Amino acid sequence: MEAAEEAALVHRAQQGDVAAFTDLYQRHSRWVFGVALRLVYNPGEAEEVTQDTFVQVWKSLPRFRGESQLRTWIHRICVNRCYRSNTKRAAHRSEELPDELVSTDPDPGTVAVLRGEMADLQRALAALPQGLRAALVLREFGGLAYEEVADALGITLTAARSRIHRARLQVVSQLSAPPTPIGTGTTGPFKEASA
Amino acid sequence: MDLTWPATLACGTRPELLLASVTDGDSSVPASHITTCPSCRDALRQLRPRLDVLQRTGTIPAAAPARIQGQVLARIRHLRAGALVEIADGGGRTAVSADVIASCGRMAAEQVEGVHGVQVTLRSPGLVLEVRLIVGFERPIPEVVAAVRLAIDAMVEHQLAITTAGIDIDVADIDLPSVA
Numbered sequence A: 001m002e003a004a005e006e007a008a009l010v011h012r013a014q015q016g017d018v019a020a021f022t023d024l025y026q027r028h029s030r031w032v033f034g035v036a037l038r039l040v041y042n043p044g045e046a047e048e049v050t051q052d053t054f055v056q057v058w059k060s061l062p063r064f065r066g067e068s069q070l071r072t073w074i075h076r077i078c079v080n081r082c083y084r085s086n087t088k089r090a091a092h093r094s095e096e097l098p099d100e101l102v103s104t105d106p107d108p109g110t111v112a113v114l115r116g117e118m119a120d121l122q123r124a125l126a127a128l129p130q131g132l133r134a135a136l137v138l139r140e141f142g143g144l145a146y147e148e149v150a151d152a153l154g155i156t157l158t159a160a161r162s163r164i165h166r167a168r169l170q171v172v173s174q175l176s177a178p179p180t181p182i183g184t185g186t187t188g189p190f191k192e193a194s195a
Numbered sequence B: 001m002d003l004t005w006p007a008t009l010a011c012g013t014r015p016e017l018l019l020a021s022v023t024d025g026d027s028s029v030p031a032s033h034i035t036t037c038p039s040c041r042d043a044l045r046q047l048r049p050r051l052d053v054l055q056r057t058g059t060i061p062a063a064a065p066a067r068i069q070g071q072v073l074a075r076i077r078h079l080r081a082g083a084l085v086e087i088a089d090g091g092g093r094t095a096v097s098a099d100v101i102a103s104c105g106r107m108a109a110e111q112v113e114g115v116h117g118v119q120v121t122l123r124s125p126g127l128v129l130e131v132r133l134i135v136g137f138e139r140p141i142p143e144v145v146a147a148v149r150l151a152i153d154a155m156v157e158h159q160l161a162i163t164t165a166g167i168d169i170d171v172a173d174i175d176l177p178s179v180a
Helices: A003-014 A018-040 A043-063 A070-088 A108-126 A130-140 A146-153 A157-174 B015-023 B031-036 B038-057 B066-080 B098-110 B141-160
Strands: A191-193 B002-004 B084-088 B093-097 B115-123 B128-136 B166-175
Touching: A003 A018, A003 A043, A018 A043, A018 A070, A018 A108, A018 A130, A018 B066, A043 A070, A043 B066, A070 A130, A070 A146, A108 A130, A108 A157, A108 B038, A130 A146, A130 A157, A146 A157, A157 B002, A157 B015, A157 B038, B002 B038, B015 B031, B015 B038, B031 B038, B093 B098, B098 B115, B098 B128, B098 B141, B115 B141, B115 B166, B128 B141, B141 B166
Parallel strands: B128 B166
Antiparallel strands: A191 B002, B084 B093, B115 B128
């Protein structure tokens, strides 16, 4: 989205224009929901977090001065809501994702594969410390740049970069590999370890 | 089966930086090294299929469920009407009538010396209190206005645990002393 166009929408929403706010919601909600889904592990809670995030955005918009990107600011609110949600529920719950969230692909086989991969990913993310998980999720599923991740989490760029790199390697290494491509094996510096 | 890895590959490259180089275009590991180094190429052969899974699942969901938009807009219309203000108390959602907040503000302002009349309303979005004052002549108006802001902020914070976004004050009139 053009920065000027978004700034105009923000200005109108700050004046109480619900149509402009709805436009902002439609542009950012998929990313916010995607991040919430990976940080709270439960579609129902992710919906609640997304809802609360955008209501908070509406309430706080008059104080938004454009010092950071709107999407960074929205994601900061979302991450805080996710942390609060997880604190309320000490034990993370992992539920199966509804088909509507997994894919619009009509092929049940494809949906099943994606569902399995998504569940695999959720398990790998759950094994990460909260700070690493949030950094990786904002980068991979929120579409934020390194600088924006740092801003959203209130950490330095160096720390954000380090967290993303470490988290990505840890998660990727824990995912189940699809059928091994021809010509590869487990030789070299990497070795298989029991899960 | 999980992969485990050494802190550095045989060539001295850190595996997390190798991964960053092929995903984020991070320049820590030059492309010329990656394409020629056997250690890096072997590591990537093992990591890439798993990386594909991470990137494929990044497209899920294609959209937030449509019902969320309706729920958000319903709450916003309620807030916009000024009927309720949501406050966070950590244990669930709590909403306070805008009239309650305005009353707290009015009570706080009335206790300030030099205030002879007050009207408080709440403006949405945000939490901005609009205050109309009739002030007396016994105290400088800037002092009265500053004291009113402090008093309202403290009262609303204390009674409702709400931080206001702003307090706009209009001095609508001055109550002149009657001349005998």
